[in-house]
Amino acid sequence: MINAIIDIAPQLARGLSITISVLLASAIFAYLMAFIAGLCRLSQNTIIRKFTGLYVEVFRGTSLIVQLFWLYYAVPMLFGIQLGSNWWIGVIAIGLNYGAYLSEVVRGSILSVAQGQTEAATALNMSSFQRMRLIIFPQAVRMMLPEFGNYTIQILKGTSLVSLIGMTDILYYGDIMRSSNLSQAPLVYLLVLVFYFILALPLIWLTRKGESISRKGVAS
Amino acid sequence: MSEPIVKFQDVHKSFGDINVLKGINLDINPAEKVAVIGPSGSGKTTIIRMLMTLEEPTSGDIIVNGTNLWKMEKKGDMVRANEKHLRQVRGDIGMVFQHFNLFPHMTILENCMTAPIHVKKETKEEVRERSIQMLDRVGLGDKLNNYPSQLSGGQKQRVAMARALVMRPKIMLFDEVTSALDPELVGEVLEVIRDIAKHDDMAMVLVTHEMDFALDIADKVLFLDEGVIAEQGTASQVIEHSTNERLQGFLHRFRK
Numbered sequence: 001m002i003n004a005i006i007d008i009a010p011q012l013a014r015g016l017s018i019t020i021s022v023l024l025a026s027a028i029f030a031y032l033m034a035f036i037a038g039l040c041r042l043s044q045n046t047i048i049r050k051f052t053g054l055y056v057e058v059f060r061g062t063s064l065i066v067q068l069f070w071l072y073y074a075v076p077m078l079f080g081i082q083l084g085s086n087w088w089i090g091v092i093a094i095g096l097n098y099g100a101y102l103s104e105v106v107r108g109s110i111l112s113v114a115q116g117q118t119e120a121a122t123a124l125n126m127s128s129f130q131r132m133r134l135i136i137f138p139q140a141v142r143m144m145l146p147e148f149g150n151y152t153i154q155i156l157k158g159t160s161l162v163s164l165i166g167m168t169d170i171l172y173y174g175d176i177m178r179s180s181n182l183s184q185a186p187l188v189y190l191l192v193l194v195f196y197f198i199l200a201l202p203l204i205w206l207t208r209k210g211e212s213i214s215r216k217g218v219a220s
Numbered sequence: 221m222s223e224p225i226v227k228f229q230d231v232h233k234s235f236g237d238i239n240v241l242k243g244i245n246l247d248i249n250p251a252e253k254v255a256v257i258g259p260s261g262s263g264k265t266t267i268i269r270m271l272m273t274l275e276e277p278t279s280g281d282i283i284v285n286g287t288n289l290w291k292m293e294k295k296g297d298m299v300r301a302n303e304k305h306l307r308q309v310r311g312d313i314g315m316v317f318q319h320f321n322l323f324p325h326m327t328i329l330e331n332c333m334t335a336p337i338h339v340k341k342e343t344k345e346e347v348r349e350r351s352i353q354m355l356d357r358v359g360l361g362d363k364l365n366n367y368p369s370q371l372s373g374g375q376k377q378r379v380a381m382a383r384a385l386v387m388r389p390k391i392m393l394f395d396e397v398t399s400a401l402d403p404e405l406v407g408e409v410l411e412v413i414r415d416i417a418k419h420d421d422m423a424m425v426l427v428t429h430e431m432d433f434a435l436d437i438a439d440k441v442l443f444l445d446e447g448v449i450a451e452q453g454t455a456s457q458v459i460e461h462s463t464n465e466r467l468q469g470f471l472h473r474f475r476k
Contacts, residue, residue: 120380123274124339126338127303134338
């Protein structure tokens with residue numbers, strides 16, 4: 001048993017760099033999309049609002065794995081566009097998907113800052129941009145923190161899908177180990193779970209931290 | 221007598237089908253202290269919210285310092301004011317709210333400093349000094365680095381007044397500023413208002429249920445009833461000599 005673990009763990013560890021790099025890049029991309037789309041959905045401009053709404057609903061309403069296959073197989077064939085290496089395709093698909101979910105968090109948080117805050121800022125003669133930048137946004141961000149933490153943990157788990165487009169992440173090496181020695185399958189996948197859980201621990205801790213920050217410093 | 225600093229000319233306001241204000245005509249002179257009294261739902265708060273640009277009048281004109289607040293000239297026509305115009309005209313107006321509306325993510329000193337720095341582009345040092353002076357004046361000089369959540373309601377409202385005063389308004393609006401306070405905290409807030417009324421030469425409009433206090437400091441009292449100014453004059457004119465039955469009834473309920 002111990003020997004088997006010593007055999008398997010280093011193999012799985014070879015996938016760490018891909019899992020972690022896809023996690024970091026797609027999380028950053030998702031946050032970026034979340035703020036852009038979240039703010040666009042609050043725009044005065046109907047076209048911007050509708051267009052962003054379409055993006056959000058399409059990416060929330062369809063499965064991540066199908067989106068991944070679309071970007072990997074279908075888009076290059078249909079439009080002749082190469083989106084880059086499969087690392088980039090994984091990052092783009094995961095980022096767009098979770099960006100759509102997170103944009104709703106951004107939008108909801110901004111809307112839930114009390115109306116009185118906008119009024120007080122208006123009474124101090126702030127412009128609408130200053131109201132957003134100095135008063136509304138800083139409070140909204142505090143409220144977003146716990147949900148951003150939760151979704152980042154989801155993104156970590158979502159990265160395992162890139163093994164399906166040939167990326168050599170933790171799950172990919174797990175599959176290799178299992179196919180070379182079927183009897184080890186339970187142990188292999190147990191260790192895969194342990195790897196993901198250890199990676200999730202700092203994210204779980206950050207989410208807790210975010211929750212305690214968001215509890216103070218917000219007007220209700 | 222100098223020109224009024226604020227003029228309401230036949231101002232109407234409806235929310236949906238409900239006509240809250242049905243033709244308000246009103247002059248406020250520089251440094252004048254005006255108390256607005258009347259039953260709830262009579263539109264008292266709406267009057268000052270329109271002046272602060274938080275509500276747009278349905279019709280009529282509000283003139284501030286000789287400039288139309290909600291309308292601006294464009295190619296010879298008067299059109300609806302844009303944000304730039306509103307910001308130019310409302311710069312002399314400050315407001316204190318029933319629910320304080322302090323910025324919870326800032327210390328009380330930052331609450332006071334943000335607007336002068338970002339809106340009036342004053343230097344940080346100057347604003348800081350003035351903010352500390354003002355917080356001292358409202359008795360909170362020892363709480364500069366506290367957050368609003370650490371203060372009592374009365375203290376929050378005093379910070380809100382300091383925050384408005386640091387902007388050096390020529391007109392201060394008070395929207396039922398003691399209504400959300402526990403009874404024992406009302407006094408400290410009224411004391412600050414009394415101090416401002418005595419020492420500062422800005423115009424003040426108080427929407428209030430603190431009848432005796434309002435009558436005490438006001439140069440002019442307006443009794444608002446069913447969307448119109450039913451009675452106006454000095455405190456003694458309105459209170460002692462009015463023959464308006466609804467006003468007498470209203471005052472009677474308060475004096476019980």
